[in-house]
Amino acid sequence: MNFTYRNKNKPTNILSFPCNQFIKRNHKLLGDLVLCKKIIEKESLKYDKLLESHWAHITIHGTLHLLGYDHQNNQETDIMEKIENKIMLSLNYKQPHILKNY
Template sequence: MKNLNLKYRGKNKSTNILSFPFNSFINTNKKLLGDLVLCKKIIEKESLKYKKTLESRWAHMIIHGTLHLLGYDHKNKKEKNIMEKKENKIMLSLNYEKPYFMKNS
């Protein structure tokens, strides 16, 4: 994961998830969003750190990565708030706790 993060994002550290958008139509006219690469070791550590079930943490990371594939980001405060609000909404719709505690969400 560290090597992928360095190669594709220029960051010499491990991360919990990387998203690689595809943004093209495959032969059956179904949109292929891209690939998600998840780091099991980091996700397991984070589930303990954030006091979340392993299932909930995995769900959150897949939702987070998929939102990146759909064009969401968290490079600035405005984008971060929009993305985190969307993540909270999706997690609640799947009967998980909110991963973020925000004002007005």
């Protein structure tokens, strides 16, 4: 799917497909998230993260993409990582990123 939709020939943990439509009055459909269970589980082990916490983080990450956030450069990455940290902490998980100072 990553190759088909992003022209990247490697697997990924999540793909976000924005829709940005209203389906009913005051109900906005942001889009779809496709998560790869196998990759998320491997990453959890590789980075020594609790599986539940990593699932939460990746889901938040994909949802932020649906809301228009990206990480194509350092500034965008910093903004997105700060938001991810804030949301994760609000859900009583550890923050997934150590913020960088460039």
